[in-house]
Amino acid sequence: MKRHLTHLSKTILQNSSSKTLPLSRCLSTQEAIERRHHLFTLEKKRQVESVGRIEKIEVRYKGVPKDCTLVMNKDISSPYDCARHLSEWHADSNALALIDGAVHWDMHRPLSENCTLESYSSTEPQAVNKAFWRTCSFLLGAVAARAFKEDVTVKLHSFPGPDIRSGSFIYDVELSLPAWSPAPRELITLSAELVRLCRRGAPLERLEVSEELALEMFVDNSHKAKQIPSIARTNGKVTLYRVEKHVDISKGPLVCHAAQVGRAAVAAVHRIIGNFTIISAVGRLLLDVGLPHRPPVVSVGSGLHPP
Amino acid sequence: MNQAEVAKLVSKLRIKVPPQPRKLRNIQGPQGRLDKLRKTVTGLIKHERIELNSNRADEARQYAERLISEAIRHGDCHKPTMDIADYWLLEKELVHKLFKVLVPRYENFDKSYTRMHKAPRAMNTRNQEKAVLELRGNPYPSLTNKQASNRQLIQNILLDAAKYDYRQSKYLEMAEKMGKAEDKEAGTKAEAVLESNDKN
Structure with a gap:
C-alpha cells in the first residue's frame, strides 16, 4: 500500500501533467489524505535540502527568564527551536512568536534573517x-x-x-x-x-x-x-x-x-x-490558548454535551 | 480607657491578626521564637520576597506590618519607634531602608504592605506548607497572573458576546410583553368606546 502510494506520488511529481488526473480522481478520501501527506513530506524534505550550505543568524530573544542571543541556522531554525533552547515551558506554551516587535510568526516557520524574538504578550492577545x-x-x-x-x-x-x-x-x-x-x-x-x-x-x-x-x-x-x-x-x-x-x-x-x-x-x-x-x-470556554500564562476558566454550561 | 483611644494608640493593621500569638516551637523557648521571627522580618525587609514555611511567614508578617505602620505613623525622630526598628532589624543599614525607602513607598497605601502567597508543595509529601512572603511594590515580576479584567482575552470576548446575546433575547421578550399589554389596553379602550356609543 505504502509503496504503491510512493510510486504514485513520484510519478505525479515527475510528470505533473494531466495524465494522472483520472487516476487520482478515483482515490477515496483516506487515500487522498495519505497522498497529500506524502507529497507534503517530500516537498518539505526537498525544501530543507535546497537550503544547501548552512548559514548562521543571530536571534535576540526578549522576555523571561532573561534576554539572550541565540545563534540559529538560517532557513532551518524556527521560533519553536529557539523556544526549545530556552525551556520546555517556552516550547509548549507559546502560540505565536513576535518577530521584530511587529510580525506575528508561526512557531514552526523557519527564520531567514537576524531578528528579535519575543514571546507573546498577554496584554494584547488579539x-x-x-x-x-x-x-x-x-x-x-x-x-x-x-x-x-x-x-x-x-x-x-x-x-x-x-x-x-x-x-x-x-x-x-x-x-x-x-x-x-x-x-x-x-x-x-x-x-x-x-x-x-x-x-x-x-x-x-x-x-x-x-x-x-x-x-x-x-x-x-x-x-x-x-x-x-x-x-x-x-x-x-x-x-x-x-x-x-x-x-x-x-x-x-x-x-x-x-x-x-x-x-x-x-x-x-x-x-x-x-x-x-x-x-x-x-x-467551549475551557481554552488553553497557549498564551504565556494560562488563566483558569470555569467551564460554563452552554447546553452542550461535554466532549 | 475606652475603645476609641486604644485605636489611636495602636495603628490598625490591614491584615487579619489572630487573637493569640502562634506558638512556634523552639528549643530556646519564647526567646528563640522571637529570634527566628527577627531573622525573618530582617530577611523580608532586605530581600522584599522570601519563601519559607507558612506558619512562620504568617507570624513574621504581622510583626513586619506593625513595624512598617509604626514607622509611617511616627517617622524617624520618634525614640520608641527607632527602638522597635533597632530590635527587629538585625542589619542596621535596613533601618535606613525602612525610613527612607519603605515609608515613602507606603505612605499613601490603602492596602496591607505585605503579601502572602501559598507556595507549591510536592504531592504526597509530609513537608510543611510553604508560603511566599513579599513586600508590595517590590521590583520583581508579579507572582500572580490576574487577567480577569483584560477584555481582549478570548475567554472574556466569548463571555461578553454570550452576555450580549442573552441581554438581547431578554429585551426582545420584554418588548413582546409590552406590545401584548398595549394591544390588550387598546382592545379594552375600544370596547369601552363602543359601549358608551351604544348607551348614547
Whole structure:
C-alpha cells in the first residue's frame, strides 16, 4: 500500500501533467489524505535540502527568564527551536512568536534573517486569538475529513475568517450524503474525534509550495483546485499547513500545536444548499490558548454535551 | 480607657491578626521564637520576597506590618519607634531602608504592605506548607497572573458576546410583553368606546 502510494506520488511529481488526473480522481478520501501527506513530506524534505550550505543568524530573544542571543541556522531554525533552547515551558506554551516587535510568526516557520524574538504578550492577545480561532476551524476540517466511513465522499471547501464574537468556528464541507442531519450521538462522536485530535497534540507544520504542486495535491478536491489560482495570484505561492496527516490551505498564522486548543465540541451541522453541508462547531470556554500564562476558566454550561 | 483611644494608640493593621500569638516551637523557648521571627522580618525587609514555611511567614508578617505602620505613623525622630526598628532589624543599614525607602513607598497605601502567597508543595509529601512572603511594590515580576479584567482575552470576548446575546433575547421578550399589554389596553379602550356609543 505504502509503496504503491510512493510510486504514485513520484510519478505525479515527475510528470505533473494531466495524465494522472483520472487516476487520482478515483482515490477515496483516506487515500487522498495519505497522498497529500506524502507529497507534503517530500516537498518539505526537498525544501530543507535546497537550503544547501548552512548559514548562521543571530536571534535576540526578549522576555523571561532573561534576554539572550541565540545563534540559529538560517532557513532551518524556527521560533519553536529557539523556544526549545530556552525551556520546555517556552516550547509548549507559546502560540505565536513576535518577530521584530511587529510580525506575528508561526512557531514552526523557519527564520531567514537576524531578528528579535519575543514571546507573546498577554496584554494584547488579539493576534493569538485569531490564530487560535483559525486553528479551531482547521482542526474541525481535519476531523470532518476523517470521521466518515470510506463510502462517503468528503470534500472540504474552506473556512471563513475568524469571527470570535460569534462564539463558533466553522468549516464548509461537501458531503455525498444526500440529506444528513446528525443525531446527537453522531455530534458527540465528532466532538470526541476533535478532542482526541487536540489531545494528541501534533504540531501544526507550515509549508509554502508552488501553485502547481498545490494543484497536484488537491487534484481530487474540485473546490480547493478552484480556489488555488486566486490564492496564488499575489506571489505564486500557496501556504499549506499539516496536522498529523491532514494537509489544508490556510492563510495562517496558526498556533504551535493542536494541544493548545483546550476543549471544543461540534455543536451543530447546518445544510446550506444542495449537497453542501456547513459543519459549524462551538468552542467551549475551557481554552488553553497557549498564551504565556494560562488563566483558569470555569467551564460554563452552554447546553452542550461535554466532549 | 475606652475603645476609641486604644485605636489611636495602636495603628490598625490591614491584615487579619489572630487573637493569640502562634506558638512556634523552639528549643530556646519564647526567646528563640522571637529570634527566628527577627531573622525573618530582617530577611523580608532586605530581600522584599522570601519563601519559607507558612506558619512562620504568617507570624513574621504581622510583626513586619506593625513595624512598617509604626514607622509611617511616627517617622524617624520618634525614640520608641527607632527602638522597635533597632530590635527587629538585625542589619542596621535596613533601618535606613525602612525610613527612607519603605515609608515613602507606603505612605499613601490603602492596602496591607505585605503579601502572602501559598507556595507549591510536592504531592504526597509530609513537608510543611510553604508560603511566599513579599513586600508590595517590590521590583520583581508579579507572582500572580490576574487577567480577569483584560477584555481582549478570548475567554472574556466569548463571555461578553454570550452576555450580549442573552441581554438581547431578554429585551426582545420584554418588548413582546409590552406590545401584548398595549394591544390588550387598546382592545379594552375600544370596547369601552363602543359601549358608551351604544348607551348614547
